[in-house]
Amino acid sequence: MSIVIHTKNAPQAIGTYSQAMRAGDLVFVSGQIPLDPATGTLITGDIEAEIRRVFDNLKSIAEAAGTTLAACVKLSVFLTDLSHFAKVNEIMATYFSMPYPARAAIGVAALPRGARVEMECILSLA
Numbered sequence: 001m002s003i004v005i006h007t008k009n010a011p012q013a014i015g016t017y018s019q020a021m022r023a024g025d026l027v028f029v030s031g032q033i034p035l036d037p038a039t040g041t042l043i044t045g046d047i048e049a050e051i052r053r054v055f056d057n058l059k060s061i062a063e064a065a066g067t068t069l070a071a072c073v074k075l076s077v078f079l080t081d082l083s084h085f086a087k088v089n090e091i092m093a094t095y096f097s098m099p100y101p102a103r104a105a106i107g108v109a110a111l112p113r114g115a116r117v118e119m120e121c122i123l124s125l126a
Helices: 047-064 082-095
Strands: 002-005 020-023 026-032 072-079 102-107 117-124
Touching: 026 047, 047 082, 047 117, 072 082, 082 102
Parallel strands: 072 102
Antiparallel strands: 002 020, 020 026, 026 117, 072 117
C-alpha cells in the first residue's frame, strides 16, 4: 500500500504525479525543479539560487514525510550543463553530512519549463 506525501511548502505537481509516495519504509520523491512553491514560477538567472531552491523543495517534502534529508539514501541530479556540477557539490555539502547518499549526476538536453537543474531522491524511514 502506498501513501501520498504532499506539502504546500514545495511546488505543486505540474503533471500527473505526486510530490512523493511512501511505500513501506521508503519515500520516493519526484523530480524537483527550481519552482518557487509560493508563486509556482521558475527561479532563473542564478544557478546557485536555482540549486538551493531545488534542495529546499526536496527538504520540504522530506519534512512532510516526517523525516529530513539525512534520510536520503539516493539522490539523482539532472543538469543541462554539467559544468554546474561543482556548484551542486558545494551546495550539497550545506544540506547533507557524511555519510552522503548514493548519487548519480546526469547531463540532459532539456528539463521541464526550461529549468537547468532537477533532482529526485529516495528517503529511507527505517
